[in-house]
Amino acid sequence: MRIDEHPVLTFTRGKKVTFYFDGKKIEGYEGEPIAAALHAAGVKVLRHSHKKNRPRGFYCAIGNCSSCLMVVDGVPNVRVCVEKLREGMQVETQKGRGDLIVED
Amino acid sequence: MLKTDIAIIGAGPAGLNAAISAAAMGAKVLLLDRDDRAGGQLIKQTHKFFGSRELHASLRGIDIASLLLARVREFDNIDFRLGATVLGYYEDGVITAEYRGNFLKIKADRYVIATGASEKILPFPNNDLPGVYGAGAVQTLTNVYGVLPGKRVIMVGSGNIGLIVSYQLLQAGVQVAGIVEAAPGIGGYLVHAAKIRRAGVPIYTSHTIKEAYGDSSVQGAVIWQLDEKWQPLNGTEKDIEADVICIAVGLTPLTELLWQAGCQMKYVPQLGGHVNLRDENLMTSVPGIYVAGDVSGVEEASAAMLEGKLAGLAAAKSLGYSIENYDELWQQAISQLDGLRSGPAGEKIRSGLKMLVR
Numbered sequence: 001m002r003i004d005e006h007p008v009l010t011f012t013r014g015k016k017v018t019f020y021f022d023g024k025k026i027e028g029y030e031g032e033p034i035a036a037a038l039h040a041a042g043v044k045v046l047r048h049s050h051k052k053n054r055p056r057g058f059y060c061a062i063g064n065c066s067s068c069l070m071v072v073d074g075v076p077n078v079r080v081c082v083e084k085l086r087e088g089m090q091v092e093t094q095k096g097r098g099d100l101i102v103e104d
Numbered sequence: 105m106l107k108t109d110i111a112i113i114g115a116g117p118a119g120l121n122a123a124i125s126a127a128a129m130g131a132k133v134l135l136l137d138r139d140d141r142a143g144g145q146l147i148k149q150t151h152k153f154f155g156s157r158e159l160h161a162s163l164r165g166i167d168i169a170s171l172l173l174a175r176v177r178e179f180d181n182i183d184f185r186l187g188a189t190v191l192g193y194y195e196d197g198v199i200t201a202e203y204r205g206n207f208l209k210i211k212a213d214r215y216v217i218a219t220g221a222s223e224k225i226l227p228f229p230n231n232d233l234p235g236v237y238g239a240g241a242v243q244t245l246t247n248v249y250g251v252l253p254g255k256r257v258i259m260v261g262s263g264n265i266g267l268i269v270s271y272q273l274l275q276a277g278v279q280v281a282g283i284v285e286a287a288p289g290i291g292g293y294l295v296h297a298a299k300i301r302r303a304g305v306p307i308y309t310s311h312t313i314k315e316a317y318g319d320s321s322v323q324g325a326v327i328w329q330l331d332e333k334w335q336p337l338n339g340t341e342k343d344i345e346a347d348v349i350c351i352a353v354g355l356t357p358l359t360e361l362l363w364q365a366g367c368q369m370k371y372v373p374q375l376g377g378h379v380n381l382r383d384e385n386l387m388t389s390v391p392g393i394y395v396a397g398d399v400s401g402v403e404e405a406s407a408a409m410l411e412g413k414l415a416g417l418a419a420a421k422s423l424g425y426s427i428e429n430y431d432e433l434w435q436q437a438i439s440q441l442d443g444l445r446s447g448p449a450g451e452k453i454r455s456g457l458k459m460l461v462r
Contacts, residue, residue, distance in 0.1 A: 001251070001252040001255075002250055002251055002252070003246070003250040003251070003252060003276050003277070006250070006275065006276060007275050008150045008164070008275065009150060009166075009247060009250070011249070011250035013250070032249050033249065036245060036249040036251045039245060039251050039253070040251045044234040044235060044320070044321040045234050045320050045321065046234070049232070054232055055233065055234055055320045055321065056232060056234060057233070057234025057235060057236075057237070057321065058234075058237065058241060059223070059225070059236070059237060059238055059241060060222055060223050060238050060240065060241050061237075061238070061240065061241030061244040061245060062139075062222065062240065062241075062244070063138065064222045064223075064358070065222070065223070065238075067232075081241070082139075084140075
């Protein structure tokens, strides 16, 4: 849920963009952290832990705690609490540690 | 290799002030921050500051950040780079940083480490469930991006952060189911607590979380009472429904660079964990490395600003730069810090700092 009216703050948001969460189309604002856009769309589970497969969400929101790692445009372990949203991004729930990218 | 007189790592309240003080004396300053906004945690603080006019009293944190940034921008001798994550400190006194896809090597004659602190977690079953968020994270989501963390929040911790964030959540239209505090009394200023109580939010002192529950994210928590020895009392369990558990149990300093540089460290729980020894100029045991703000002991933003001033002044002076009223500025910052740390509220900080002055 987004805040539209606030007694102290006004929010200046970037332009509206669409991106994909596990293949599903979602809207967000350009330049906000991916985690904020996902949260506004009701998505709280961002990855599953590598040993016990437990759901994980975000925790610190400053790129410090590694709770919010997701696969973004094929790259694993992206800290979505600080990574900025762009049009057309493919964001996926990460399972475990993620796979290394092998370049030919 | 990028060369400069003073490299300052972190552009929060401490780093910004260090940059301004050092630059005003003529030093060439490189100011780095991993975020893409200046101000550190000030950018999420919507409450008005207390204290004196010199300490920006009655201004909101967000406005103090803008004010400091504007001052930094006035100096041609400050090279300010946002989006620059410092990666390491090497034995030849070089630091490296990732800056917008580039790898930077930096050699400064002096360093001011002002990297701040990060949120602590509390151990309880299911504390890893999505919906268990740090208080700073909740503030960021709500106050910086305008996204609500959930509908109903259990706040853990009644220090100033717990109280202020609870109030900010109420302002944003979120229900606060209650504040859970392990200590027998409220930790923060009573002026903040009174606002919360007037809004009808219960504060459960001598209580802690027994466990959180929920399928894939938080649906509630069971809290229970603690006796005078901090042991939980069976039969006192209360079930509280909520979709967010906000953890406001304090911060711990982000000291990685200090450890890498070999600064002498000491465990001081009053200051949030391991922190460095320092002299009266905030220089660590490694000559040329200074600290300011939460990295050297978790306090309030006002103290961070003053420490920034001190470290900036002292680092510039040690390189031979001068300013006419140096002694006056230095003494003023020292007395203001003493003022902030005076009285019963400052007792914890004072006892912690006593263990660290070289």
